[in-house]
Amino acid sequence: MNESEFRTLSAAVPAAGAADEHCPVRRRLLLAALAAAVAGPLQALETTATVQAVTVSYGRLWLDESGRVLPQARAALSLLADAASHGLEPQDYDAAGLALVFARPFPSPREADAADQALTRAFERYLSELHRGRVDPASLRHDFQVARSDPFDPAQALRLALERQDPAAAVAAAVPQLPLYGRLRLALARYRQLAGHPAWASPLPPLPRAPKSRSAKLEPGQSWAGLDLLAQRLRVLGDLAPAAAVSAQAAAAPTVQTAALLPGALAPAANELPRYQGDLVEAVRRFQLRHGLEADGVIGSTTWTQLGIEPAARVHQIELALERLRWTPFLQSRRMVVVNLPEFVLRAYEVADDGRVQLALESRVVVGRALDTRTPLFDEDMRFIEFSPYWNIPPSIARSETVPKLRRDPGYFDRMGFEFVGADGSVQRGLSSAHLDAVLAGRMRIRQRPGEHNALGDIKFVFPNADNIYLHHTPAVDLFGRARRDYSHGCIRVEKPVELAEFVLQGMPGWDRARIEAAMAQGKSNTLKLAEPVPVLLSYGTTLVKGDQIFFFNDIYGHDRVLTQALQQRSRSRAK
Incomplete structure (x- = not known):
């Protein structure tokens, strides 16, 4: 490229100035042209290897051989500009800068190649963040196993869509395949209109x-x-x-x-x-x-x-809900149990033969206290049900609550049906100061026998996890009548345990409602292995759309605040 060609390219791209700071594609093209003018070979470009690979493997995706813009490029640029409708930021994909670059003719094949690849990178990044979100949930201490093993490939999704000359098909494949996602987008548009x-x-x-x-x-x-x-x-x-x-x-x-x-x-x-x-x-x-x-x-x-x-704050809340849907693993099985912690609600879903997702059960729940015993977020498979369960009091609760109360009120031990269990499994039903000391030293534990006072009620739903969290019944049913229900030590109390048992025991012959209730009332601990594991997802959404109504819930654990900070930090890092 000679000096004249360089000047031609510079004139073809919008004039320098304040807008330059927001047009990285323009800067890349000018730098590329300068390098080519001085050094000659295309290898001088910082993106040379990628450009060559794409050109050799696929050819251009957005421009024809003469450098004319293809209709699919205009469609892709329009989709990038519409990123805000998904709660994303168009500037993250240089939507405005790319639109300016593709609005002018390209002075040489090299510049056309560079622009073509820039749009490809931007669109693939857009697809990736539409699908997986902008923040890694693990960095927020959300232990979602399925989200980490998701096989979605943005590059492949784009190639398949472009075979039909329809970039919108790649977007449709990338977004969460949930009706809630589309309803949240409509709510986002509505609340944006209410701003001001x-x-x-x-x-x-x-x-x-x-x-x-x-x-x-x-x-x-x-x-x-x-x-x-x-x-x-x-x-x-x-x-x-x-x-x-x-x-x-x-x-x-x-x-x-x-x-x-x-x-x-x-x-x-x-x-x-x-x-x-x-x-x-x-x-x-x-x-x-x-x-x-x-x-x-x-x-x-x-x-x-x-x-x-104000509506602007609700807009941000809806954007956070959309972000979470991208990396929260919903509907990974034919049946699934989902608990939305800030809503204090459990829902059981099943997929019908025609592929439609149906709500099989909705139940109020009590979750961990926001102050000190928050219920963690993760997904695991439910594998067992325990009827008339023992409650093995966690050491932290025994130290901070149970042992001090037993020292003040020794009669509480018999009233609540407690017993001591040694490291060898031996059981002691007599209260003594020595036994309490052994509990504090970790040599014994306290457990509660099945019965009317048992903290787990008559049934426990077990999905093994590192936090020892489970779903269970409770004798303290009055708490379900409250609007805010974060009162537990971390496990989740279910208002409708019989209905939940019916749902998870589908396909197991003989386990109808009558037998479930009989097992719960037996008073003798009995563990039943599920024939088919049922995924359980402990999720967090402070915005939900049901029918034509949008619901907002308090950020009881501060997760919205933490996610906002993570997104702001990401923006600051990219701006440097």
């Missing part, structure tokens, strides 16, 4: 404070200056019907803003404020239900905080 909506232009006013009370809350029947703004937000979010009106009845002092924000709302008379009642209370209950709160219609500090979260 006037309903969030002003903050909600403080809640009324009850006389002689430190708490501030709004109960049905009370008046509040923020009702109009509240109704507007609930309308926008879909919890309040457009035609519903804020009822006006005599109350306290007037405000300047009364129903002005709401088309069709009833305007209060002088010296009156609307009362919180009727349709608005029901709308708040719907909002509370969608946000994992107690749906009592009372606006306390937690509901008030959730109502104040």
Whole structure:
């Protein structure tokens, strides 16, 4: 390449300046041209080996022999520009820079080859991150075995799609094959449209404070200056019907803003404020239900905080949910049990003969305490069910809770059906200080016999794992009635254990509901091996779409915050 050719290439690429910092493809092309002009051979390019390999093995993917842009290239550039619809960043794939490069003619075959390969690398990276995500879940202490052995090959997916001249087919193959993924994308688009909506232009006013009370809350029947703004937000979010009106009845002092924000709302008379009642209370209950709160219609500090979260923050929450779906191993078998920890819900799925995924069971659960005994995230196969199980108290619980309580209240030992087990398996049912000392020293352990007080209830579902986590029944059924249910030491208590047993014992002759209940009531420990292991996934999603409703849950373990930090660190590293 001579100096004239170099100048031609430089003119063909957009002018230098601030935009250069965001156009690495342009910089690569100019550097390539400079190297060729000075040294001559194409080997001077930093990407020479890759370019040659692609050219020899496949030829160009996006340009014809004369350097003209093929339709599939335009389709690929459009897909990269649309990365945000998947919760990804188009700039991570230099979508804008590549679009500029492919909008101009290429002065030589070498520059055309370089541009062709740049688009290939960008698109393959896009496919990889669509499929596996941008962050390795293992770096966040998520032990997902299947995700690490996923055979998806971005390069192969791209080649197969281009055989049909349809890059979109590669994208369709890369994304999680779950209906939830598509529904989350729709929710993402919807909440992006709500960003900057006037309903969030002003903050909600403080809640009324009850006389002689430190708490501030709004109960049905009370008046509040923020009702109009509240109704507007609930309308926008879909919890309040457009035609519903804020009822006006005599109350306290007037405000300047009364129903002005709401088309069709009833305007209060002088010296009156609307009362919180009727349709608005029901709308708040719907909002509370969608946000994992107690749906009592009372606006306390937690509901008030959730109502104040702007759509932009929800956009980010949905993006995190999409990221997690890419590396969380759903539906790896004909049947599967999934626990969504921040939702406090277990679901059992099965694949029908026609390939459709069906929900077979949904049950509330109690999970590990957020403060100190969080339930870990992993996937393992359930292999056993233990009826009328013993509870072997973990040493950490024995040291911190059980032994101190037994020293204070020796009668607790017999009431709860405890016994000591030696290292040789010998059993001692008498309480003594020496035995308690042996437990603290690790020479003995405490276990609880089957019975009505047993902490594991009447059934235990075993999926062997390094954290000794399992699913089980519980005598403390009152906890299932609470909205927030992180009360366990890490294991997961199931509200519907009989139904779960029916699900996992499918295909095992004789194990109907009656026999399951009889085994649970027998009071004698009995372990049953499953004929077919059932995968169990302990997952974490603070955003979920069911039907046409989107649900948001509290980040109880802080995993959303950690993932956000990991993505920010990744962006900073790539910017250097």
